[in-house]
Amino acid sequence: MPAARAAVHNPRHGVILNVMGAHDFLADPPPELRPFIRDGRITAVPAKRTRRLLLLDQVAQAFEPGREYPEAVVDEVLKEIFDDHCALRRYLIDESFMSRTAAGIYWRAGGTVNA
Numbered sequence: 001m002p003a004a005r006a007a008v009h010n011p012r013h014g015v016i017l018n019v020m021g022a023h024d025f026l027a028d029p030p031p032e033l034r035p036f037i038r039d040g041r042i043t044a045v046p047a048k049r050t051r052r053l054l055l056l057d058q059v060a061q062a063f064e065p066g067r068e069y070p071e072a073v074v075d076e077v078l079k080e081i082f083d084d085h086c087a088l089r090r091y092l093i094d095e096s097f098m099s100r101t102a103a104g105i106y107w108r109a110g111g112t113v114n115a
Helices: 022-026 033-035 049-060 071-079 087-093
Strands: 004-009 016-019 067-069 098-100 105-108
Touching: 016 022, 022 049, 033 049, 049 087, 071 087, 071 105, 087 098
Parallel strands: none
Antiparallel strands: 004 016, 067 105, 098 105
16 A cells, blocks of 8 residues: 655745655554654664664655655655654765755655565
8 A cells, every 4th residue: 555645835945745744654663663663753763773774764765766855845854753853864864865965955865665
């Protein structure tokens, strides 16, 4: 079953993008991530890299492969799931789940893709 998507409007950029709702992709986390997720929101980033990568893969599911997102839209999505959205965005970049241009355009660069 495909995950539901919600429209995110960013007036600054004049775009409406369809992104997954936070509760859709974090609603039923794998058992090893349950201590870090409550009510569809991340409560803490795992210290162990293997668990952190698993969490980041779950977060990357919010972004459609092949689509570009302005930084403000990425921030809106990440704010819905974690209070420190800047740290989460940095983890996504550092671990190659997302890439960006100097102009602040982001795209999904890794993670699991559902067929």
